[in-house]
Amino acid sequence: MSEHKHQLLGFHSVASALGRGSGKVQSLLIAQEAKNPRIEPLLEQARSRGVAVRRVPRAELDRLSGGERHQDVIAEFIPANLFGEKDLEALLEKAGRNPLVLVLDGVQDPHNLGACLRTAEAAGVDFVVVPKDKSAPLSPTARRAAAGAAELLPILVATNLARVLRGLKDAGVWLAGTSDAASQDLYQADLSGPLGLVMGGEGPGMRRLTQETCDYLVRIPMQGSVESLNVSVATAVCLFEIQRQNAAKAR
Numbered sequence: 001m002s003e004h005k006h007q008l009l010g011f012h013s014v015a016s017a018l019g020r021g022s023g024k025v026q027s028l029l030i031a032q033e034a035k036n037p038r039i040e041p042l043l044e045q046a047r048s049r050g051v052a053v054r055r056v057p058r059a060e061l062d063r064l065s066g067g068e069r070h071q072d073v074i075a076e077f078i079p080a081n082l083f084g085e086k087d088l089e090a091l092l093e094k095a096g097r098n099p100l101v102l103v104l105d106g107v108q109d110p111h112n113l114g115a116c117l118r119t120a121e122a123a124g125v126d127f128v129v130v131p132k133d134k135s136a137p138l139s140p141t142a143r144r145a146a147a148g149a150a151e152l153l154p155i156l157v158a159t160n161l162a163r164v165l166r167g168l169k170d171a172g173v174w175l176a177g178t179s180d181a182a183s184q185d186l187y188q189a190d191l192s193g194p195l196g197l198v199m200g201g202e203g204p205g206m207r208r209l210t211q212e213t214c215d216y217l218v219r220i221p222m223q224g225s226v227e228s229l230n231v232s233v234a235t236a237v238c239l240f241e242i243q244r245q246n247a248a249k250a251r
Contacts, residue, residue: 006077006138007075008151009073009074010070011071015041016149017151021079021151023078025046026075026078027053027054028073029064030043030056034074051228063236084159091154092173098246099195100125100195101125101126101127102199102239103128103129103164103198104116104201105199105201107201108136108201109111109136110142111142114145114150115146115232116232117146117150118146118148118228120153121149123243128154130157130160173194174193174194175195177216178234179206179211179219180219183230184216184218186218186220186221190245191241191245192248199235200229202230218221218238220237234242
C-alpha cells in the first residue's frame with residue numbers, strides 16, 4: 001500500500017475520500033472566496049473526522065493545483081487502495097469465486113484513465129491493474145475524471161504487467177483482450193465467470209506481449225465509418241456486456 005500523499009481536487013474526489021474513500025484525508029484547503037453551497041457539507045464531514053481545515057486565497061489553490069481546475073477545494077490524502085504485485089493473491093481472494101478484473105495496458109491520457117476507473121466501479125469490477133510505467137499516473141486530473149472511483153477501487157500497480165497477467169491465469173482467471181483485428185465479436189464471446197478484461201492504450205492498443213498472454217481476443221462490432229472507439233468508451237461497452245452476461249447466467 002502507498003504511504004505517499006496524493007492531492008485531491010474538486011468536490012467529487014474530496015467528498016468520496018471523506019465519505020467511503022479507502023484512505024485518510026489529512027487536510028482540507030478551501031478558497032476564502034468560495035460561495036458554492038456544496039462547501040458546507042464538506043466542511044462538516046471534515047470536522048466530524050478530525051480533519052484540519054484551512055481557508056486560503058484562491059490564488060494559493062491555483063498555485064498548488066498547477067492551474068488544474070479545483071472548484072475551490074483541495075485535500076491532501078493518503079490512499080489505502082493502491083497495491084503492488086505481492087498483493088495479487090489477497091485481492092483475488094477478496095474478490096471471491098468469479099472475480100472481474102480490468103487491466104489497462106498503457107492508457108496515457110489521465111482523463112481516459114479516470115473515465116475507465118469510473119466505469120469500472122459502476123460495473124462492479126473487483127480491482128484494476130495498471131502498469132507502473134508507460135501509463136498515465138493517478139494524478140489529480142485522473143482522480144477528478146474518476147468522480148470518486150479512484151478513492152474506492154482497489155488498484156494494483158504492476159512493475160511487470162506480463163507477470164501479473166500470468167498470475168491471474170494461474171489463479172483460473174481467463175484473459176479477454178480487445179483488438180480491432182480480433183475475429184470474435186464481443187457479443188458472440190462467452191464473457192461470464194472469472195475474467196480479466198484487457199484494454200490497450202490509445203492508438204497502438206495492447207503491447208505485443210500483453211496480447212500474446214491473453215487467452216482470446218474480442219472486438220466491438222462497428223456499424224459506422226469510424227474504425228475504433230475511445231478507450232474509455234470501449235471499456236464501458238465491454239464491461240457492461242460482461243455484467244449483462246453474468247446476470248443472465250445467474251438467473
